[in-house]
Amino acid sequence: MKKLLRSVLTVVLLGALFASCKNKAPKEARLIPKNASFVFVMDAKSMQDKLQKGGISVDALLKKVFQNDSTDQKDRELFNDLNNNAGINWNSRIFVFTTQKIVGSAPETAVSFLTELTDPAKFEAFLKKQPDMAGKEFKKEGTYSYVMPEKSVMISWSDKNVLTTLYTSTGGKPVYDTTTMTFKAPEExxxxxxxxxxxxxxxxxxxxxxxxxxxxFNDMFKEKADGYMFTNSNSALAALTMLPMQLPKLEELLKDNYSTSTLSFENGRIIAKTTSYPNKLAGSLLKQYGGATVNMSMLEHYPSQSINGVMMASFNPEIIGGLLKQLEVEGLANAALQKSGLTMQDIYKALKGDLAFIVSDLSIAQPEPQAGQDEVTMTRKKPIGKMIFNANIGDKAAFAKLMDKAAEQGFVTKNGTTYKGGALLTMLGFYLQADDKNFILASDSLTYAKYVANTEKAVLSNDIMKQFKDKSMVAYFDIARTIDGFIAGAGKTGFDKSMRTARNTFKDAIATGNNFDGKTLKGEFELRMQDEKQNSLVTLMSLVTDVATDMREQARRQREMEDKIFPAGVPAIIRTN
Incomplete structure (x- = not known):
C-alpha cells in the first residue's frame, strides 16, 4: 500500500511540475495564430508598479495631459470610464500581434490588440453607451460576441478576453490577359x-x-521582463509566389526562423535582449562560415574627441558563396557577371570581412565663403561633420580586379597599387583611397590622413569599449552630443524645446551582437538615460506626457483659430478643407 501511495505521489508531483512548466505560457497565446509574424507583449502590472515606485500615478498623468477645457474634460471622463468601468483587467498583459497573407495577388494584414476581461457584460454595456456605437449591430458568434465600428475594424470578446482587430488590404495587382492583350483589374x-x-x-x-x-514563444516568458517581442519568418513564405523568379531552396531557408526579445526598464537605462533561432539550413550556413570579432584597431586611432556614432562588424565573406550554393543560383549569378569579366568569388573574396563606419563632430554651420554660390547659399546653414568608412582587404588579386574595373568606368583613378576617388566622389565631397590593405572612404583628405597616421586616439569611455570586445557586431550613438551639436548651430527653431527636452532625457545607445553559438544568435540593446538613478520608464513617461500635452495644446489652438475664421454656422466640410 505504501509503495502504491509513493507511486501515486510521484506521478502527482511530476504532473504538477509539468503543469507548472507549461503554465509559463500565457493563456492568451491560445488566441494568437501560429503564423503570426509579429507579437509584442506589455506587462501592464509590472510597468504600473515601476511608475508608482517612481512617484507617478495614473491620476497625475491624466491631470497633466488633460487640462480644463470642455474637450479635455470629455476625453478624461471617457478615459476614466474605460479604465474603471469597462470590465477590462488593466493589470494583465497586453498583446499586440500581426498576421499577414497573400490572397490572390493582394497582400492583407491584420493587427490585433488582445487583453484580459474581468466582466464581459460590463464591457458590452460600456461599448453600447458610446456615441460612436449608435446604430451598430452587436452579434453573437459561437463562444464570442462582436461589433464592427467600421467595415475594417472589429471589437470581439469572449468571457475571458477582448480583441480589437484592424484589417487592411492593399488590393491585388492588375492581371495581364494574353487573349485580349489587356490588363484586367483585380477582384475587389x-x-x-x-x-x-x-x-x-x-x-x-x-x-x-x-x-x-x-x-x-512560450519559453520567452520564463525571463521576467516588462515587455516581450516575438517574430516569425513563416509569414514571408506566401510572398514568395509573387517573385518573378522562384529560387530553389529559398522557402527552406526562410521557413521556421524565429526571434525573441525581452524589454526591461531599469534605473537609468532600457535593456532589450534578443535571441534569434535560425532553422537547420540557415544554422548550418552560420556554423560553417562563422565570423570573427570586431577589429578594434579600426576604431582606436580615429582622430576625434567628439565621436557621434560607430558601427562595426566582422563576418566571413565566404558565407555569400555558401548561400548562393545552397540556393543553387551561383551559376546564374556568374552568368550575369560574365560580360564584365568578374565572378561572384571575385566580389566576396575581395574583402576580409572587417568593417567600420565612424561619424564625429556633427554640427550645423554656414558654408565656407568659397563654397557659396549666391546670397541664399551663403546664409543657409547645413549639417557638417567628419566620417570614415574602412573595410579591410581580403584576397588582393580579387580586390585589384574589382578596382581595375571601377577605374575603367571612371569611378576611381589608379596609380600603381593605389586607387583614389574619381570626379563623381570629389563632386559629392568625399575622399576615397584604397590599396592592398584597406578601402577607406572619408569625409575629407585631412581626416583620412590623420586616421591612417595612427597617432591620435579615439575618445570613447572605457565601459563602451569593454562592451564592444569579443562581439561580431557593435553600434553606438551618442544622442546627447549629437543634439548638442545641432542645437548650437541651429539657433532658435520650432523644434528647439523638443530637442532640449530630448537632450536632457537621453544619453546614448549601444547595440552588440554575438557570433552563432551553434543554436542561437544573441544580441543586446541598451538605451541610457541622463538620470542614472531614476527608473527609465518614469523618465520616458515624463517625456511622453510632455509631448502629449504639447500636442493637445496645439490641437486646442488650432480649433480656436478655426472657430475665429469660420463661424459656427459654416458647414464642417468647409472647415476641414
Whole structure:
C-alpha cells in the first residue's frame, strides 16, 4: 500500500511540475495564430508598479495631459470610464500581434490588440453607451460576441478576453490577359468578410494551430521582463509566389526562423535582449562560415574627441558563396557577371570581412565663403561633420580586379597599387583611397590622413569599449552630443524645446551582437538615460506626457483659430478643407 501511495505521489508531483512548466505560457497565446509574424507583449502590472515606485500615478498623468477645457474634460471622463468601468483587467498583459497573407495577388494584414476581461457584460454595456456605437449591430458568434465600428475594424470578446482587430488590404495587382492583350483589374476584396473570417479563426483554432504550441514563444516568458517581442519568418513564405523568379531552396531557408526579445526598464537605462533561432539550413550556413570579432584597431586611432556614432562588424565573406550554393543560383549569378569579366568569388573574396563606419563632430554651420554660390547659399546653414568608412582587404588579386574595373568606368583613378576617388566622389565631397590593405572612404583628405597616421586616439569611455570586445557586431550613438551639436548651430527653431527636452532625457545607445553559438544568435540593446538613478520608464513617461500635452495644446489652438475664421454656422466640410 505504501509503495502504491509513493507511486501515486510521484506521478502527482511530476504532473504538477509539468503543469507548472507549461503554465509559463500565457493563456492568451491560445488566441494568437501560429503564423503570426509579429507579437509584442506589455506587462501592464509590472510597468504600473515601476511608475508608482517612481512617484507617478495614473491620476497625475491624466491631470497633466488633460487640462480644463470642455474637450479635455470629455476625453478624461471617457478615459476614466474605460479604465474603471469597462470590465477590462488593466493589470494583465497586453498583446499586440500581426498576421499577414497573400490572397490572390493582394497582400492583407491584420493587427490585433488582445487583453484580459474581468466582466464581459460590463464591457458590452460600456461599448453600447458610446456615441460612436449608435446604430451598430452587436452579434453573437459561437463562444464570442462582436461589433464592427467600421467595415475594417472589429471589437470581439469572449468571457475571458477582448480583441480589437484592424484589417487592411492593399488590393491585388492588375492581371495581364494574353487573349485580349489587356490588363484586367483585380477582384475587389471584401474586407468585412475577410475580417470576420480572420477573427473567427482566432476563437475557433485548435491549440496546435496557435502560439500556445510554440516552445520558443512560450519559453520567452520564463525571463521576467516588462515587455516581450516575438517574430516569425513563416509569414514571408506566401510572398514568395509573387517573385518573378522562384529560387530553389529559398522557402527552406526562410521557413521556421524565429526571434525573441525581452524589454526591461531599469534605473537609468532600457535593456532589450534578443535571441534569434535560425532553422537547420540557415544554422548550418552560420556554423560553417562563422565570423570573427570586431577589429578594434579600426576604431582606436580615429582622430576625434567628439565621436557621434560607430558601427562595426566582422563576418566571413565566404558565407555569400555558401548561400548562393545552397540556393543553387551561383551559376546564374556568374552568368550575369560574365560580360564584365568578374565572378561572384571575385566580389566576396575581395574583402576580409572587417568593417567600420565612424561619424564625429556633427554640427550645423554656414558654408565656407568659397563654397557659396549666391546670397541664399551663403546664409543657409547645413549639417557638417567628419566620417570614415574602412573595410579591410581580403584576397588582393580579387580586390585589384574589382578596382581595375571601377577605374575603367571612371569611378576611381589608379596609380600603381593605389586607387583614389574619381570626379563623381570629389563632386559629392568625399575622399576615397584604397590599396592592398584597406578601402577607406572619408569625409575629407585631412581626416583620412590623420586616421591612417595612427597617432591620435579615439575618445570613447572605457565601459563602451569593454562592451564592444569579443562581439561580431557593435553600434553606438551618442544622442546627447549629437543634439548638442545641432542645437548650437541651429539657433532658435520650432523644434528647439523638443530637442532640449530630448537632450536632457537621453544619453546614448549601444547595440552588440554575438557570433552563432551553434543554436542561437544573441544580441543586446541598451538605451541610457541622463538620470542614472531614476527608473527609465518614469523618465520616458515624463517625456511622453510632455509631448502629449504639447500636442493637445496645439490641437486646442488650432480649433480656436478655426472657430475665429469660420463661424459656427459654416458647414464642417468647409472647415476641414
Amino acid at each position: 476584396v471584401d474586407v468585412t468578410a475577410a475580417l470576420k473570417t480572420e477573427v473567427n479563426a482566432y476563437f475557433t483554432q485548435k491549440e496546435s494551430e496557435s502560439l500556445a504550441d510554440n516552445d520558443i
